[in-house]
Amino acid sequence: MFKPFTDQPIVRIGEDGKKIGRWSLDLEAAQLLRLWRDMVRARIFDEKLVTLLRQGKTSFYAQSSGMEATQVGIAHGIRAGYDWVWPYYRDQGLALAAGFPLKDLVAQSLGTNDDLCKGRQMPHHFGSAEHRFVSISSSIANQVAPATGTAMAQKYLGSDEITVCTFGDGATSEGDWHAGLNMAGVAKAPVLFVCENNQWAISAGIATQTASQGIAIKAKAYGMPGYFVDGQDVLAVREVIREVAERVRSGEGPALVECLTYRIGTHSSADDDSRYRSREEVELWRGRDPIRRFERFLEAEGLLPDAETLSGIRAEINAEIDGVLAEAENNGYPTWDSMFDDVYADLPPHLEEQREFLRREQEAL
Amino acid sequence: MTAVAGAPQTPQQEAKTVQLNLIQAVNLALREEMRSDERVLIFGEDVGARGGVFLATDGLQAEFGAQRVFDTPLSEASIVGAAVGMAVRGLRPVAEIQFADYMYPGIDQIFSQAAKIRYRSGGQFTAPLVIRTPSGGGVRGGHHHSQSPEAYYTHTPGLKVVMPSTPFDAKGLLKASIRLDDPVIFFEPKRLYRAFKEEVPEDDYTVPLGKAALRREGHDLSIIGYGGVMPDAIKAAAALEKEGISVEVIDLRSLIPWDKEAVLESAAKTGRVLLVSEAPRTANFMGEVAYVVQEELFDQLQAPVMQVAGFDTPYPYALDKTYLPGVNRMLRAAARLLEY
Ligand SMILES: Cc1ncc(C[n+]2csc(CCOP(=O)(O)OP(=O)(O)O)c2C)c(N)n1
Secondary structure: OOOOOOOOOEOOEOOOOOEOOOOOOOOOHHHHHHHHHHHHHHHHHHHHHHHHHHOOOOOOOOOOOOOHHHHHHHHHHOOOOOOEEEOOOOOHHHHHHOOOOHHHHHHHHHOOOOOOOOOOOOOOOOOEOOOOEOOOOOOOOOOHHHHHHHHHHHHHHOOOOOEEEEEEOHHHHOHHHHHHHHHHHHHOOOEEEEEEEOOEEOOEEHHHHOOOOOOHHHHHHHOOOEEEEEOOOHHHHHHHHHHHHHHHHHHHOOEEEEEEOOOOOOOOOOOOHHHOOOHHHHHHHHOOOHHHHHHHHHHHOOOOOOHHHHHHHHHHHHHHHHHHHHHHHHHOOOOHHHHHOOOOOOOOHHHHHHHHHHHHHHHHO | OHHHHHOOOOOOOOOOEEEEEHHHHHHHHHHHHHHHOOOEEEEEOOOOOOOOOOOOOOOHHHHHOOOOEEEOOOOHHHHHHHHHHHHHOOOEEEEEOOOHHHOHHHHHHHHHHHOOHHHHOOOOOOOOOEEEEEEOOOOOOOHHHOOOOHHHHHOOOOOEEEOOOOHHHHHHHHHHHHHOOOOEEEEEEHHHOOOOEEEEEOOOOOOOOOOOEEEEOOOOEEEEEOHHHHHHHHHHHHHHHHOOOOEEEEEOOEEEOOOHHHHHHHHHHHOOEEEEEEEEOOOOHHHHHHHHHHHHHOOOOOOOOEEEEEOOOOOOOOOHHHHOOOHHHHHHHHHHHHHO
C-alpha cells in the first residue's frame, strides 16, 4: 500500500536505473517492453506532429515530450477503454497508450472528414466515445467538475467503471478545480484525479500557481488521499495509479495523484520558452529523460532487448505513423453544410434558415 | 395560426385536473418525470430535505430518496459541471440553481461544456440536462435576486432557453425539456410562482419548445412577451380593448427556439408590434425579434416596432415598481404605436 501525503515523491527506479527500496517486479518482460514501446511511440508522435506543424498541415500542437512516463503510467494503471477519461489537451501519450486509435488522433489534428469530432475543435483536441475518452476542451480545468459528474453517474448506475480526470498544475488554480474536487469528496464519487505537474503553465511556474507544498497535499482539504509520485518513473506511476484506481473502484471515494514531471518542449506550437526559463533548466530535465531512465532499469535487470530489436521497434512505429499521416491527408475535409449539424439534437428552424442561406451563397459561388 | 396550435389545449373531458400555481406545477412535472424515468436525478442547493427555497422540489426526496434528489455543495460550477458529466454518462440530470443571478460561477460549465460538447465532439457526446432557475424581479428581492439574464444564454448556440408564464405551460414545458436531448436553461419567473392558479391536468402532457401561445386574439396591435411580464401584458390588452382597440397577445414561452411564424403572422395581421420584457433593454432578446419583424415585414408595418423593457441599470431594490415595465408603460408605448 502506497502512502499518501509523503514529502518525497514515490519512486521505484533511480536515475541510474537501480531499484529504490525493496519491491518485487510483478511484470513480465513483454509487459515491460510494452511500457517502453508506448513511451517511445508518444515521443515519436510528438516529433512527427511538430514536423507536420512546420509544414503548415496543422495549426496547433501541444507536445508531451518529457512527460511519457506519467502519461503511459496512467494508461497502464487504469482499465483502458473501460474506465472513462476526461483528459486535457496534452494527453496524447496517455491516449495512445490507452488504445486511442492513432488514425483518429491524426484525423482530428488535421480536421479531415474522418475526424470523429467533424473538424469542429482546434487541432489536437481529440475525443472518442467508443474509447470513453471525452472530447478535450481548451478551457482550463472545466473537465474537472464534469468528471465528478460522470463518476457520480457511474456510482448511481452501479457500474464498476471509474472516471479518470487529468490536468496540469496550472489547472489547480481555477475555481472549477476546487469545486470539482470538493464535490467529488462529498459525493464519494469514483473519480481519480491526476495532476501532470510539468512545473509550468505556459510561462508561469509552479510558484505562481500555489503557495502550498505541491498539489497532492491539497487533497487533504477535500477529504481524499493525495499521492506525490515521481512522474519520470513509469513503474512508480503505473503502480500507484493501479493501486489507487482499484481502491477508487471499490467504493472508497476519490483520490488525487500528483506526478512530478517536466515538459521539455515549448508549451504549444505558438510558444517560445526561452523567454521564461533557462536553457540549463531544460537541459537538466532533458537529462532526466524518463525513457532513458527506464532503459537503464531494463538494462540493470538484464531485460533490455538488443539494440537491433529496439531500433526495429522504432522503425515500426515510424512507419506506422508515417502511413497514417500519408493516408489521413487524402480524406478530404468536412463540407459547408456540416457546420449546422450537432448544434442541437435536431435542426431548429432558425438554423435551418441559416443553412438555407449559406446553401444559396455556396451555389452562387 | 400556429400560435393557436401551441396554446394551452382545453383538457380532455376525462382527464383529471387540479388547481395549481406555477411552482406547484413545476413540482408536479418533476415528480412525474422522476416516476417515469429512473435516469432523472435532481440536485442543487437546498433541494433535498428543504425542498428548495421556493419549494419546487418539495417532497421529492421523501418520495425518491437521497440517491435521486440530493443537496450539493454550495458551488454552481460543480452543480452545472456535474450535470454535464452525468448527462454525458447517460443520466437526465435536472439541476436547480437557486437564483438565476447565481448562475455566473457555473457559467463556464454552461457555455464551454453543456452548450458545446455535442458540437465539438461531432455528436459523439451529448449533454441532455435541464437547469431550472428562478429569474426576474417583482418580489422585492433586490439586486441579486431579481435579474433577467436570459439574453446571455440565447446568445450561446447549443442551449435551449425556456420561460413559461402559466402553471399549465410550466408543467408541459418542463416535462418536454427533461425529455429533450439538448441542454435547456429553464427560467421560472419567480414573481409568478404564486401569483395565480389554473387548472393543470394531472396526467402526462408536454408543451413543445418553439411554439408560442396566443393569449388573446386581436387585429389592431400585437403585444409579444414572455415570462413575468405576461399578466401585465394581458391586462394592458384588456384596458385597450375597453377603448375599442383590439389587441393580440402572444407569449413566446421559449426563446430558443422561438416561434417566428406566430410572431410574423400576428405582426402581418395587425401591422403594429409592441415587444415586452423586463430584461435590460440593450441587447435584450426582443431586439432579435424586432430585427426579424422589420426584415420580413418592412412594407406591411404601420408603425416602427417598439419595445418596452427594463432599464440598462443593475436591478434597483427600492425602485422595483419603477424598473419593471408595468401596465402603464405598456399603454403609453401602445398609444405611440397607434398614433402612427
Ligand atoms: C480558462 C482558461 N484560461 C486560460 C487559458 C490559456 N491557457 C492555455 S494552456 C494554459 C496553461 C495551462 O497550464 P497547466 O494547467 O499547467 O497545463 P500544461 O499546459 O502545463 O500541461 C493557459 C493559461 C485557457 N486555455 N483556459
